[in-house]
Amino acid sequence: MKQVYDIIIVGAGPMGIAIGIEAQKNKLSYLVLEKGTLVNSIFNFPKNMTFFSTSQKLEIGEIPFVSINEKPKRTEALEYYRRVVEHLNLHLRLYEKVESIEKKEDFFQVKTTKGNYTAKNIAIATGFYDQPNRLNIPGEELPKVKHYYDEPYAYINQNVVVVGAGNSATQVALELHQAGVNVTMVVRDNKIEPNVKYWIKPNIENRIENQEIPTYFNSELAEINPKSVKISTPQGLIEIKNDFVLAMIGYHPDFEFLNKIGVTCDSNKFNRPNFSPDTHETEIENLYVAGVVCGGNHTSTYFIENSIEHATAIVNSILSKA
Incomplete structure (x- = not known):
């Protein structure tokens, strides 16, 4: 019989990992799906990038983030999140892009580039770094x-x-x-x-x-x-x-993907997904959004340090329904 997960999490950035940790802590069956590598956005940051936040504010799962600098660099963050995943033995599948999510009765059918899955709940934690804002001028498509x-x-x-x-x-x-x-x-x-x-x-x-x-x-x-x-x-x-x-004019969430799976956004310039601020549940029952994707075009609204609580809100919502 095919496994039905309590929750499937789309995106293996810090937010997706945090939801996975919270689900595991509460004995929910879960799976984290990621189209790229672990914390793919951080991996694609400039090699010499320094975080604005201190390492303590970037911690997840109550696991200390020890940095030799006051503000950690990209390589330190990559190693920290790798160790978190390894230490907790989280259930991830990398380089597996989610192509569609369709709700049928009380379950979600998730199709990826490598397989099909069924889940009672979905959490979208896809960030925004993969979608650059456009200049919309002649010559923008030149390789330079x-x-x-x-x-x-x-x-x-x-x-x-x-x-x-x-x-x-x-x-x-x-x-x-x-x-x-x-x-x-x-x-x-x-x-x-x-x-x-x-x-x-x-x-x-x-x-x-x-x-x-x-x-x-x-x-x-x-x-x-x-x-x-x-x-x-x-x-x-x-x-x-x-x-x-x-x-260097910024990035935005994958609105095309959100629209494809049925998540609606507000009509103002920020284009934020519609969700409950208490549970992060969208208008689609049992489908949640978390992390920077919640800010829509206003990408400076949410950061790692002020998004971690989204994981607790989502898992608590699932547990309250159960």
């Missing part, structure tokens, strides 16, 4: 346009435009500048975003003020060509030499 950044060495002796003024954009621009790359910033607003990390903001502002990093404020990219870009500025349209464009 990147929505992700790893390290500066691929851009040595190149003319690089960084689009954006948030944490990612400012950190990327500084790293490129420090590596001797000819970097230019294009910023839609009239200043660097106020919520940029406190150790980055004064640095990037000083580099801009000293004209070490040429920056066009109140401006937007208008067109990308193989050897140049056109920028719409308050002074008019200008064209500069360009080898790469790094569009």
Whole structure:
């Protein structure tokens, strides 16, 4: 007889792992499905990335996260979450993408790239890092346009435009500048975003003020060509030499997937999934959302440290129904 899981969790990031831990603690049968590797989003962060939070705030499952730095780096986080999964022997299946979720009577039928599963409950914890926001301008599909950044060495002796003024954009621009790359910033607003990390903001502002990093404020990219870009500025349209464009303008949840499985979102610009704030249950009975996906387009609403409680809320809701 085919196993019926109490809950299937889609996404093996910190939030998905936390739900798995809570389910295991309460003796619920569960399975975590992930289309990539463990904590796939963190794996795809820049190699030298430093978290804004302290290691203590990134802990899950009451397992200490010991870091040699006040704020841990990407590699430390990858090793921590790997050890959590190994220590607790969590039930995960990696590189297995969920293709569809369909509710039939009281059960969910889950189809993946490698099999089919049945569950009483579903938790969607897919994050947003896999879906970059688009520029929606001519030339965006050129191979020189990147929505992700790893390290500066691929851009040595190149003319690089960084689009954006948030944490990612400012950190990327500084790293490129420090590596001797000819970097230019294009910023839609009239200043660097106020919520940029406190150790980055004064640095990037000083580099801009000293004209070490040429920056066009109140401006937007208008067109990308193989050897140049056109920028719409308050002074008019200008064209500069360009080898790469790094569009660091953020990411969004996979709304197409949410819509496909029947999860509705609000109609305002944030496009947040509709769910109960107490239980995180959506309008589909026994289907829950957790983590940063709950914020819709407002991706700065939820972080690892303020999302862990979602796991408890979801499992408590399932237990109360049982």
